[in-house]
Amino acid sequence: xxxxxxxxxxxxxxPWIRIVLEGLRGEESIAELCRRExxxxxxxxxxxxxxxxxxxxxxAGDTAxxxxxxxxxxxxxxxxxxxxxxxxxxxxxxxxKKA
Numbered sequence: 875x876x877x878x879x880x881x882x883x884x885x886x887x888x889p890w891i892r893i894v895l896e897g898l899r900g901e902e903s904i905a906e907l908c909r910r911e912x913x914x915x916x917x918x919x920x921x922x923x924x925x926x927x928x929x930x931x932x933x934a935g936d937t938a939x940x941x942x943x944x945x946x947x948x949x950x951x952x953x954x955x956x957x958x959x960x961x962x963x964x965x966x967x968x969x970x971k972k973a
Contacts, residue, residue, distance in 0.1 A: 893918065894925045 897907050897918060908915045 890921045
């Protein structure tokens with residue numbers, strides 16, 4: 875996880891991503907960007923490495939992530955509904971075979 879910034883930055887869940895993107899744009903030197911944001915250049919480069927590696931994993935198809943509680947509950951409800959549907963179809967199939 876990226877290190878904390880020395881001073882507050884623009885609001886958002888991941889301000890370090892904004893800083894890395896600004897550095898990648900190349901509109902100012904990394905030294906100037908880090909000085910303005912109050913971070914060490916080594917911190918910027920570790921964030922940049924993490925950001926680029928995450929991008930490579932995503933492009934390679936590594937999309938695994940933890941499911942949220944709501945997603946799990948929705949999937950359980952859907953699974954139950956599908957199981958009931960399969961049970962109904964199996965019963966209907968048996969009745970048709972006997973007829």
